[in-house]
Amino acid sequence: MKKGDHLFLVDGSGYIFRAYHALPPLNRKSDGLPVSAVLGFCNMVWKLLRDARDTAVGVTPTHFAVIFDYSSKTFRNEIYPEYKANRSEPPEDLVPQFGLIREATRAFDLPCIETEGFEADDLIATYARLAVEAGGDATIVSSDKDLMQLVGPCVSMYDPMKDREIRVPEVVEKWGVMPEKMIDLQALTGDSIDNVPGVPGIGPKTAAQLLEEYGDLDTLLTRAHEIKQNKRRENLIEFAEKARISRELVRLKTDVPVEIGLDALALDSAANGPKLIGFLKAMEFSTLTRRVGEATGVDPASVEAATVEVQAKAEAHGPDLTVPATGIEEEGAEGEVAPDRMDDADTPQKLAKKLADAAPADPFDHSRYVCIRDLETLNHWVDEARETGLLAIDTETTSLDPMQAELCGFSLATAPNRAAYVPLNHRNGKDDLLGGGLVDGQVKLEEALAVLRPLLQDPSVLKIGQNLKYDWLLLYRHGIEIAPYDDTMLISYVLEAGSQAHGMDALTERWIGHTPLSYKEVTGSGRSKVTFDMVDLERATTYAAEDADVTLRLWKVLKPHLAARGLASVYERLERPMVSVVGRMEHRGITVDRQILSRMSGDFAQTAAAMEEEIYQLAGGRFTIGSPKQLGEILFGRMGLPGGAKTKSGQWSTSAQVLEELAAAGHELPRKIVDWRQVTKLKSTYTDALPGYIHPETGRVHTSYSLASTTTGRLSSSEPNLQNIPVRTVEGRKIRTAFIAPEGRKLISADYSQIELRVLAHVADIPQLKQAFADGLDIHAMTASEMFGVPVEGMPGEVRRRAKAINFGIIYGISAFGLANQLAIPREEAGAYIKRYFERFPGIKDYMERTKAFCREYGYVETVFGRRAHYPEIRSSNPSIRAFNERAAINAPIQGSAADIIRRAMMRMDAALADNGLGDVQMLLQVHDELIFEAPEEAVERAIPVIRTVMEGAAWPARTLSVPLKVDARAADNWEEAH
16 A cells, blocks of 8 residues: 555444344245345445445545444453443344345455454554555544544545434544543443443533643542532542553554454455345345446356355354444434335335334333523523434424415424423413413523524534425525425325325324324314414323424434435435525515416406307306316207216316317307416416515515425425416416516526427437437427438427427327327327327437336335435326326336436525625525526526526436536516516
8 A cells, every 4th residue: 555545444243233134034036045134234335335426425446345233242351341341142033144244345356354363443543544654644433532533634434324424523523632632531421232331420521621621631530629519529439440440442453463454355346246146136136136236347247156155153243233222323224225126025125114113213202301491491401402413403383385374383302202392482371461361481482592592503513304405495484494404295205206205293203103182173163263372281292292202213213214215315315405505585475466466367357258258149148167067967958969978966167278279179159268277377377466465574485395295306385386377378477477576686587498298218228319419409390300201400490399389298298199289180190299209309209118117116216316216106006097107117217317417406596696796696586497586687697607607517426417507597577577
């Protein structure tokens, strides 16, 4: 090893337990051998070797080793016989996997290192020292605090779960001391998991303060008599020897006699494909086998499965065979693990239930919940959260609208059954003039927030929420920006989009087997319903504290599954950042002109009235146009129009599809009904309703975006829904003229051009489409030319329009019937168009068949960025259900990839604008493939190139599309003119 080389040291024993606890039970199909930990381990190592440069470490290792514990007895047991005495025996199904994991390491052609009498941490410390002395750098792949004493200028740690590099500043930020003082800090605090005694009553925060004041452990113990706090002084004096023993237990040896030198740890440039594939085939890991084959260029079919011996009993590998009393440290395995195929017996949902049933969990004990009614107790809980580094939080309010809700209180949880509620504005129902009937003994709102603010913004404490965007935005209004955070709803969404619900009640029942107290049970329903501030404190505490408790438990169960299924990067890079990004957008809102809406409402009313008279004339008399029953009787009874079908209730169906089909066939009355419905809907849904959404204080409309309601990753908008404003009609486009920029500012609309067609060209690998996009051609004209043999130059508009309809229709699985309706042509002609399209672009048909086959086997499809959309009913015996799921599965990778791209752009946008001195340019709305901004007039010309650059580069660097992205951007006084 030489200067410039980089050694990765993987804590193999830590990986084993992360992998085991992260995955549901998995068995080899041929003989039932437990292999979940082996699979998790292989995926983690594979991901690290493949993607190291794209992680927070940012380098590719030149040297690599996996380090294991050898036996349960080490030199530390001679120092302190009770060392690690608390550890329990391992699960039976993990025992046979220890030897297999070592075989897996060798199959990767990686050094598998262990030394009798020493722990893996001692070997890691020794190799790190040797690497530095040789002029190289070392990265320790672990988040174990015991290893943080090794961090220095040339030695770092890497936490693969969080994709976070740990250097000196991170150690200081987390523990309050430099890495070299971590030994003394741990000597004081002890470790209940390893049975390191430490000094009773000394936690990390206190230990850091003492070391800062006295310098080191020896000085502190010598001068312990000077300490003013009685109990602390007495404990330090009484347990001084235990502290010294603890220091020797936690101090890592850097001089272990190693048999394998640094040079033997050098990585080959390419993995030994056949050897690794042979092992993976023996384990029956078909998904990873396929991936390794693709990456190494080795056909798995050409490789025989290796012969692997299974160690069925506990033999030499001691610490591997003991489990920490409190389980794994914090999170699960990192890697790409997926069910090999969607077997009926082992769907993800059934595996999840198995895990939930098998996982030990503290029963819910509401009597242990605390109602915090003073600042002293609240401060104690804040200190406890800092000690644990975890805090589940939930808010209770008077409204579902976070922009107008009043904060009634908030709940906290630091461990199962360790939860509390802090009431702030609960009332007793009295209507007195002085206090508004406030319940006595509550912490004042501003005082509580002043205590809470530093904790919620503390980078060393992870905040956990369920549907956290609501709480984030509510507290953002109070000047608190929660960070860092995790959201259990979004974790579930990444794991099971399309197959399960992600609300708290559903998640709790599915993953924990517990039915939480419902909101209705607390607030009542109907006429007896009250707002939460009117709920008595005992009942409110039970409900609110349970929510925080449940959230923390869900996080502990769900988070490891991200890495186990290879979805950690999807969550970290596509979902979690959206909480704050969208929260800021919702907080900003957009200005809507009441007068414009009022005028349009009047115009729509007149238009609708005129249409009604025409409808009455065509129908031969007056009737209630909005009544499906009366309309059906006129159309199919009195007029005898074709295509009538009755619903289950016996009424004629007058759905939009039925009327559109009749209108396309040339019947005038159905066409007038369709037009009347559109106008009246625009009036009721937008011009009449939008003024009611204007915030009384900001004067702006603040839509709410749902991050987890679609299968494909698209955002949805509600209260009001700004994504469904019709844009294909003149009347619909008028609505957008009411969305305006304030005086002195402009709205900027930045819209991806044909992004889904571009993604289709990439995923289906269509050379003609890719070349056309690369050349900047008119894609619809090019398609028409390819299909109909018409030159692009001078092409009739009707020919181009037909090609455009087919281009976009193909993405959504359009049928000949649907295309015929859209183009008003015979169904046979439409079918011929579609057939010709597939003949000209055969790659599209291949993509469709390939995607359906994949989904049938695995139960999901993936976007370019790895997001999964689940369609479990693609194997339904019902032809209609099966066909719907097939069409959805074909479309999901295209629509989902487009959604991922705009998400990536949104996440990068604020920072890019700020870096270019454009902090006053604000992103307000996201509508499908379009982003809306508000900017000072003088900043528009500088802002548009920055916005366009971010959006067009949003697919980089994680993935490379084989087609360029193009963004059209314009500025104007209102949304319609900017579009």
